[in-house]
Amino acid sequence: MTTRTIAAVAALLALVSGLQAQAQGFHGAPATASASRNPFAHKPQAIAAGAELYTSNCGACHGRNGRGTGNIPALAHGPAQSATDGELFWFITRGDEDNGMPSWKQLPEDDRWKIIAYVKSLAGAHPGAPPREAPSSAAAGQPAPPVSARAPEPNAPFTDYRFETPGRVRKITLRDLPEPYATQSAHNGPEVVARPRDAWPKAPAGFKVELYATGLDNPRTIRTAPNGDLFVAQSDAGLVRVFRGISSEGKPEQSGIFASGLHRPYGIAFYPPGKDPQWLYVGNEDEVVRFPYKPGEMKAGGAPQHIANLPDGSGHSTRDLQFSADGKKLFVGVGSRSNVDDPDTTPAEKHRADILEFNPDGSGLRVYAYGIRNAGGGLGIEPRTGQLWCSVNERDGLGDNLVPDYITHVQEGGFYGWPWWYMGGHQDPRHPGAHPELKEKVITPDVLLPAHNASLNFTFYQGKQFPAEYQGDIFAAEHGSWNKAVRVGYEVIRVPLHQSGHARGEYQEFLTGFVLDNGDVWGRPVGVAVAPDGSLMVTDDGSGSIWRVSYAGK
Template structure:
């Protein structure tokens, strides 16, 4: 399976924009590059608890810096490398030796389900022992087509199905609380477009009446007006639970990888990978609540009334209709899974906050992302635009990468579980007081 980053590097090269190489480590063994200009940053300055905020006014002009091809150089995790969390938190290795663990979701009975995308299977983890590891691990189902999204239906205490977002379809497997193996074969409900961005997250509205499906673009900035393959992509689609009555819930969202429902308000939120090759600090990825019928700009505009120069003059009628997202994240962080913290273990100020996994992208000279962030909401229904570094340390001083966060879930004991497809692991973050 071709990874999305590979496709985008190829697209950039074919468009005549030659990706540059990143600056190598210095003689000291550390990555050597000028310090970033705030509010922008990179892996060297990520620190648990540091608060950041990017606003539309902070954005540079397109091509202020050149596009850079800087895919991660992956290495095995060194013995002394470990994720770093704020004071009072403990990080443990929950599971290892997994094959491409991606989306992670908690079942109503507390079991943890994880999609191993490249392996085409779903694992289920039960319990947390005194050693911080699962007490039982099983393969729930296999033979799936690059599964990513996981959703239990109907919402509530007694689900009947596990819905799975395969890369080319939404399927469902019969499920009851406590099942460690699927009760039957998968049933296909919806065909989805394939190629390009391949993740397909799925989630139900709080009342169970609507099935949301995230479908990213096939390309970086191809115009849907002239590229048929982009139609019904870069959208969040909505269906009936049986797969009928497809509609576009929101559009112009380049790659909505993660979906989540605010447990208090019932609002849909998403985590977005924005476009590449406009420079190191364009375009910010983002996290936002999603307005039904809303348009978020791709491919003609971004972050409000900023036109992509590759589509200059197109669709001027949309200029004042683009919704500015709630939280702008460091450009090229590759924001993936997100979850609302509904546990009781963390300090009270964490209640209702968002945790999101930043996978790290290829289009920035000094790496950004490769961390888990916290979006504080201060007890409100919205976000103020700020976020905090929460779990860092996945990039070594020389710029090599050993871990890449993908999905986040809150375990039944209130700890946070993070999938890492770089090291094939799941990390557990618990609070033990300073």
């Protein structure tokens, strides 16, 4: 070979390896990973074994049938289905501890491949498809999840499901925050069980709880239309349903599907604000769309119009929407893709962990507030002050009582810490030395909630039915998480605003009882809305229900 040929070959090799580095696979998997073949692919017996292994090792976090839970990605659809078996093997072997995904290198290789064969067999079990049941852990002869019921009582102000009591007031302050890793990061996802006959949500004395609707696939956000109809986003089913009226048996008088075929719809907003909206906006995972709508319609008046693209591709999938009080701006909550990846070096985090602002026609994209790990679960406009509020899921992996979730009014241009910092000017230990200039900018939210409460949607109580002291207060749904050794959340809380539109840091437990004494979960609140008669409607995607809480008297 001449020197020139050698140089040319070297240049070519450099180019090829450069391209390989660029065309990085799933979660940065190297090209070699992609090439390894799954010895158990499409083998029915291995898939059955993989299903059992999945249930005992993965199901608690990734959900039954791989549909995902909370901020943990689905495996039955999305990026995991586009990845090759080899890439999945590489990723689950390595894990991503900082983002809450354990390494599975302890699991025998064959078992890892069988789980992947099972996960791949779920292709087509897309959102909305009838669930293909994986065996329950009991059926698979696996030991039951650790029973946490005997753990010692947590020190105030922290709590857990065993001590959640309607009416109890709690307040968490910056002084209460433990050091990072004071306790281990828990792996305690809920295996949702059917509601036992005698289990029922518990409300404070004087309130009555009834089952308004059940048998719903994944009811999430609920919003009351100006005419009193109740709109419910069913994310997994890809549709928005409408309920009208309350019969003498406490059931809907009418119901119907407003729109279907949507991509994980969550946010719902009527536009313009006020009595006479012309459009219904829906926050899908990857875009904002809107439907022509007139008050009283139970079916969309036309095809969806595309308004704006939103960042897609795994991670937090809920996109709540809210119009400013004057109707001039649309706010969209977009959660992070990861638990703590650095946006400086992770392009996929662009325009995530933010509250975005648009004009109602989708133009004028701007970051309204940032460093908010996930406000996609809940946005609201406080009626008295017109201020934007949000409900936020904070970080995982730092221990049981860190970092507190929160509910707060949002400062325009405000920085709330993620991922380098958290409230109180604390640096996240996974980003030592990063962005010292932001330390002083981290805003302390109005109301700190137990870490891993998984605070989702909320509403400001404007009904006429509850006692006067409740007027204007926030009711928020706490979905519960996998990252707490003894469960917390799984309830509806009240945040008193003291008839002033401002919170003072305390919250009150309001609707509890979704966790059984042994720690099994049967219900998970997601959305809250006020019905025209003033009762509080609560969606629960654990039991597929809508609960109605009304005030019966002293």
